[in-house]
Amino acid sequence: MSADAKISRRAFAGTLAALTLRPWHGSAQGYAGLGSNANDYAQVTPGKVFSFPTDHGPHPDFRIEWWYLTANLADSAGTAYGVQWTLFRQALLPGPQREGWANQQIWMAHAATTRADTHRFGECFARGGAGQAGVEASPFRAFIDSWEMRGDDNTDPNRIAPLELSATAKDFSYTLKLVADRPLVLQGDGGYGRKSERGQASYYYSQPFFKVSGRLAIDDKALDVSGQAWMDREWSSQPLAADQTGWDWFALHLAGGEKLMLYRMRQKDDNNYISGTFISADGATRQLTSADVAMTPKETVEIAGRKLPVQWDVAIPSLELAIHAMPLNPRAWMGTGFSYWEGPISFHGTHTGVGYLELTGY
Numbered sequence: 363m364s365a366d367a368k369i370s371r372r373a374f375a376g377t378l379a380a381l382t383l384r385p386w387h388g389s390a391q392g393y394a395g396l397g398s399n400a401n402d403y404a405q406v407t408p409g410k411v412f413s414f415p416t417d418h419g420p421h422p423d424f425r426i427e428w429w430y431l432t433a434n435l436a437d438s439a440g441t442a443y444g445v446q447w448t449l450f451r452q453a454l455l456p457g458p459q460r461e462g463w464a465n466q467q468i469w470m471a472h473a474a475t476t477r478a479d480t481h482r483f484g485e486c487f488a489r490g491g492a493g494q495a496g497v498e499a500s501p502f503r504a505f506i507d508s509w510e511m512r513g514d515d516n517t518d519p520n521r522i523a524p525l526e527l528s529a530t531a532k533d534f535s536y537t538l539k540l541v542a543d544r545p546l547v548l549q550g551d552g553g554y555g556r557k558s559e560r561g562q563a564s565y566y567y568s569q570p571f572f573k574v575s576g577r578l579a580i581d582d583k584a585l586d587v588s589g590q591a592w593m594d595r596e597w598s599s600q601p602l603a604a605d606q607t608g609w610d611w612f613a614l615h616l617a618g619g620e621k622l623m624l625y626r627m628r629q630k631d632d633n634n635y636i637s638g639t640f641i642s643a644d645g646a647t648r649q650l651t652s653a654d655v656a657m658t659p660k661e662t663v664e665i666a667g668r669k670l671p672v673q674w675d676v677a678i679p680s681l682e683l684a685i686h687a688m689p690l691n692p693r694a695w696m697g698t699g700f701s702y703w704e705g706p707i708s709f710h711g712t713h714t715g716v717g718y719l720e721l722t723g724y
Contacts, residue, residue, distance in 0.1 A: 415519035419499030444706030465491025484531030538576035608723015619643030
């Protein structure tokens with residue numbers, strides 16, 4: 363099932379009715395309607411005390427939510443790959459949760475794998491309340507049909523590890539094991555991730571320290587792969603302001619063991635809002651603001667009638683960091699019903715490493 367609409371990674375916010383997909387074209391109120399009023403839903407406010415494993419589960423009183431993982435992998439010959447696994451939840455209506463097929467939650471999932479010469483993706487939809495998709499906090503399990511991110515009784519809720527991850531599409535599949543030896547990271551101000559100067563925000567935490575091993579197949583050719591992964595958890599009801607058109611998001615694994623998350627929320631007046639977190643190798647964090655960071659798009663690629671900035675310069679003078687980021691595959695276009703660009707990148711300069719880039723709203 364698909365629809366003619368634009369949405370992305372953390373933006374499963376089109377209005378869907380029953381199992382027919384009827385996209386809400388909300389560009390006048392922010393990217394794909396994410397800037398529209400959500401007063402009847404639960405609100406994101408500063409000072410939340412996170413509780414694990416409870417917060418690994420769904421928050422149906424909020425309008426949108428996602429469980430999002432990206433992995434930078436390599437096989438024994440050194441060939442680079444990227445893997446994406448994402449589960450989105452969207453509430454069609456606020457209020458008490460209804461039973462069975464009357465439940466107002468819709469689920470969508472994306473899976474992808476990328477190599478320098480190919481990019482493959484798949485997409486699934488499900489209705490809440492019917493047992494086809496959902497998330498369980500303990501033991502952790504996020505699933506839609508046969509796609510699954512699963513823990514067990516040994517999974518540490520403060521690390522959300524170990525986990526097993528799997529997805530199968532028509533021309534690729536993967537089964538991966540995820541382990542982590544450091545705790546979760548609260549993004550923004552103690553997990554309060556601001557998206558504008560006008561109060562739009564999400565609750566946001568990550569596990570950027572996953573180590574990965576497992577099996578990846580493309581066109582039935584299976585390979586053993588290993589590498590590192592980053593998982594993001596966010597939920598909100600109105601994460602964008604009405605004048606914000608989309609975002610550019612980085613999750614970077616530095617060669618020294620540090621991690622860096624950055625996003626630039628693009629505004630119509632070009633007064634873009636930048637936020638980020640620098641994470642030291644031991645897990646300590648430093649919050650970054652627009653005053654700390656310069657994110658400069660460089661070379662573009664044209665896909666599906668859009669010009670997408672897939673090469674970037676990023677500078678953070680206070681960290682003595684200046685890097686140039688390039689995609690593994692410039693054509694890592696997620697041509698799903700809700701389309702966007704998402705793919706693995708590498709970077710060089712004062713620091714080297716790998717990561718993932720997402721581009722929405724172009």
